[in-house]
Each structure stands twice: as C-alpha cells, then as structure tokens.
Amino acid sequence: MAEAIGLNAEQHARLRLRRRRWKEFGRHVVLGLVAFILVAPFYYVLLASLKDSTEIFSYPPKLLPIPPYFGNYRDLLWDTGFLRWMFNTLFVATSVTVLKVFLDSMAGYALAKIDFTGKRIVFLLMLILLMVPIGALIVPLWSLVSSFGLINTYLALILPPLANPLGAILMRQFILGLPRDLENAARLDGLSEFAIYWRIVLPLIKPGLVVLAVIIFTDQFMSFTWPLIATTSDELQVLTVGIAALRAHGGANYGLWSASAVMSLVPIGIFFFVLQRQFLARSLAGALKQ
C-alpha cells in the first residue's frame, strides 16, 4: 500500500496506458475472430472453385489450391449464359440507378422546396408504403406488367423498381438541409426553377446523390424476386436468376456453382473497394437517419 501511494504520476500514467493497451488487444482478438468467421465461407468457396470435382470431395480438404484448376471457370464462362447474365444485371442496375437518381432528386426537390397542394399527403403515402416489398406484390404487379405487354423485356425489369419511395424521401432530407439564401439569390437573378435545381441544388447534394446511387445499384444487383417473375427467356435472365437456374437444373455441379458464386461477387467487390465510404453510409441512410 505504501508503495502504491508512492507511485508518482508518471508511473500511474504508464499503468493506465498498459491496461488500455491490453483492452485494445482483447478487442482486436474478438473482432479478428468475428471477421474470420464471417469471411471464412468466401475462402472456402474460392477454394472449391479452384478444385476439380474429385478434389472437392476429398478428405481431408486441401487448404491451398495448388495446383489450381481453372476448369470450373472455363465451363462457367463458355458453357453457361453467365456473361449474358452479368451484362443484363449491370445494364438493368445502371439504368435503374441513373433514372432513379434523377427522378428521386427532382421529387425530393419538390417535396423540400416547393409549396404545392397535396404535398403532405404524398409524402405521408410514401412513408407508409416505404417498406412494402416488391415480393409481396408479385401477383398484381405481374398481371399489370403483362397487361402492358412488357413481360420478357428490359422495361419490365427497369420500371417497377423506380416506384420505391426511399430515394425521394432521402433526397428531400438532403435538400432540406441546404440554406434557403442560395436559391433565393438565384431566384432574384431570374433563374428558372429547373435551373435552380440543376445548377445549384444538384451540385450541392452530390455526396447524397452518390450514396443514393450506391443504395440503388446494390439493391438492384441483389434483387431476385421480381426479375425471376418478370422474365422467362434465357436472354433476359439477370445474374441472380441465372444462378438460381444453374442450381435448379442440371444436377449438382459444385465446381460450377462455386465458380459462379466467386465470379458474381467480383463487380460488387470492386465497387465496394472503391466506394467504401459511400457503401458504409448505406447502413445509415437505409435507416433514414434524421
């Protein structure tokens, strides 16, 4: 005890620093373990994709694919419609993203900055229907889209996702945060309402637009239920539908399955790596942080 009292300030600080370091170390151990568990399935599938069919089943499993076997990838790329599926997914997702960012930011501008009759009701309706998933609407949506004669067209894949009100609600939130002085000054300068939106508001909310684009693109990349129902022809299958068909038909082909899983994650993985910050903001925007 006498010694404890005798500790000078410097020793105290050192003791606390050491305790802090140990705690930090403990956190790293736990988080490292969690990350390992979450990532392990990816490695296991990557491994399987580089083995031929006898090697996949062998026990004990090889933990390093040496020598690697590329036959699964060759089969996937040349013998299935994979490249076509990938093109369809990227084409549809890009179209939806471009259209929706444009439409949603315009709607958000109207909801945030212009007073017009019915605005409150429109906004309330959007909030109420915000969470209703396309999966629960497939019966009427299918009959609607087929009565337009759009089943098995790109339009059938592109138009229905535009209905989701999340983007308009988010954009309204972003635009509400802009100072009023700017647009008032622009209005006095005689700019039209569209010019104010296009030349003043859009540049100011660019970060928000990027986040919105990331949200829409990833949702579209992952969407399955509607594309499954809206298309029956092989030419129009998107990635998720094509992979599900790969699983459903032609027996168990683990090599092909693993290769398709790996290849389908390449584009979204690259996007994620480049746009990490925006992707992580998705977690917050999805929750409509006020």
Added chain:
Amino acid sequence: MGLAAATRPGGLRLSAEEHRRLRRKARLRRELTGWAFLAPMFACFVIFLVLPVMGTVWWSLRSGGLGGETKFVGLKNFIDLPDTVGAAAAITNTLVFALISVPSILIGALAIALLLARIERGGSIYRFLIYFPVLVPGVVAALIWLFMTNVDFGLFNQAVKALGGKPIIWLGADHALTVLAILDVWRNVGYWALFFVAAIIGLPKELYQAAELDGASAWSRLRYLTLPLLRRIIFFAVVVATIWGLQVFDTALVLTSGGPGTATTTVIYRVWLYMFGATNKIGTASAISLVLIIAILLLTLVQMRLLRGRGGGD
C-alpha cells in the same frame, strides 16, 4: 414576379384587383412546378406500388388462376387460409425464421458495434470485412452455404469431424429452418453492426467521462448508459430487421428449395408457388400476400412513431 408589372409604363402601382390576379398566377405557377418536379417519380410510385397494393386487395377476393377466368368470392380466401395446404405452414415458418434470425442478428451486431466503436486503430479493415457479406445477393449467399452445409465436404461437417463428432445433416427437416436463419445472420449482422457503431459514436462523451470518474465498471456503463441511450435505435432496428426477415425467399429457394417437405417454404415462396406452380391459386396467393403487407404496414407505423419521437418531426 411583380417586376414586369411594376415596370410597365404607367403601372408603378398595382390595383388590388391586379395584385390578387398576380398572386393567383404566381400560386398556380408554383403548384404546376411542384407537381411537374414530382410527377415522373410519383407516377412510377402510383403505377408500380400504390396500384399493386390495391390490386392485392382486389385479387384476394377472387378465385381462379393467372391465365384463366376469375370470379368474386368475398372473404372466402381469408376464411380458408388456415386450412389451405401450405399457407399456414408458410406463415409459421416465416415467423419462426424471424424469431430466430432477428434477435441473433441484433444481439450479435450490438456486441460487434460496442467493440468496433472503441477500437483505436484498424477499424476500417474490420468494417470492410464485417460488411462484405451484406453485399452478397441472397442467391449467391445460399450457394455459398451449400458449401458450408454439405454433408460430405461442407465446412461445418469438416469442423465436426475434426472435433471427433458424427456428420450432421444440416439441411434435414430438423435443422433446415435454423440454418436458413443463421445464413441470414451471416448476411445481415454487418449491416446492423455498422448502424449501431454510428449510433454509439454519436452518444454524448461527457456522460461517459462522468461515469468513468465515478468509477462505474464497463458492465454498468453498458447497462445503465449505453443501452438506455440506444433504446430507441435498438427498437427501430428490431422493427426494420423484422420487416426484412418476413420477406425471406431467395435464400430458401436456392439453399433448400423450400424443403425438406415444406420445412423452409416461406410466405413469399408460397405466393410464388401458388402463382406459377400447378396449384394456380391466384386468390389465395393474394390473400396471403395481403396478410404480409398488413403486417409490414403495422410495423411501419410503429417505426414512423419511433422516428417522430426522436425529435425533429418527420
């Protein structure tokens, strides 16, 4: 707007009548621009969301199939729902799925977030790794889990064998729904972990400094500070995660094809079967969809109340 009138020769002062007319004109203009900006998105919203919701109600009161004739049958579809083959099982499966997955996701996410929020360096690497499964489409995730759960060479059974146990049939009737729920945990825990991290970082630092000075232990800081402060956020996450959980379909289709039997046939799965399977029960499909929609709308109302209460109006 008044400038043109004011600079008109001899028109420097406006009569009351002119004044009103100009104001009306300006107002009309504002109405038109407002709706013009809103219209493109709103039209899509009405056609592809509002109409289908109303359509679900309409279809749910009819019998017949997608291709053929349908006729009005009143509430029969709803009354028969508990006895319809597969419908009750689908609802039960979906609820059990949500009941297993949602608490596991959120407790796991909260635990990860508490660690991640306090870490001093290297946080971005963990965030990247933990978030990555979130970006995997359900179909692909299910495919990956076929490799986890395969009886012969799956990673799970490799681990079981290494520990000296007997191989387990993971996708058999006993475990399939649980495995499906765990797959969902794997896919979603990162999303909510990062959501919670942002919330925790936003908590007032002074409270924690005060608690530390008072000698509060880490556990009591969590119990009496962090959790109460996050109450609303956590509740919000419960609601949204449940809404998402109720929509499970693609993973069930690819991982287990709804089986064995109907062990993993969920609500949307069943709707799809009714629509395109041999059964062709369009009314029943809509009735069961409507049950799902109503459940989601009720949860949405709870969520809206939560957001409203969080200060700052809508």
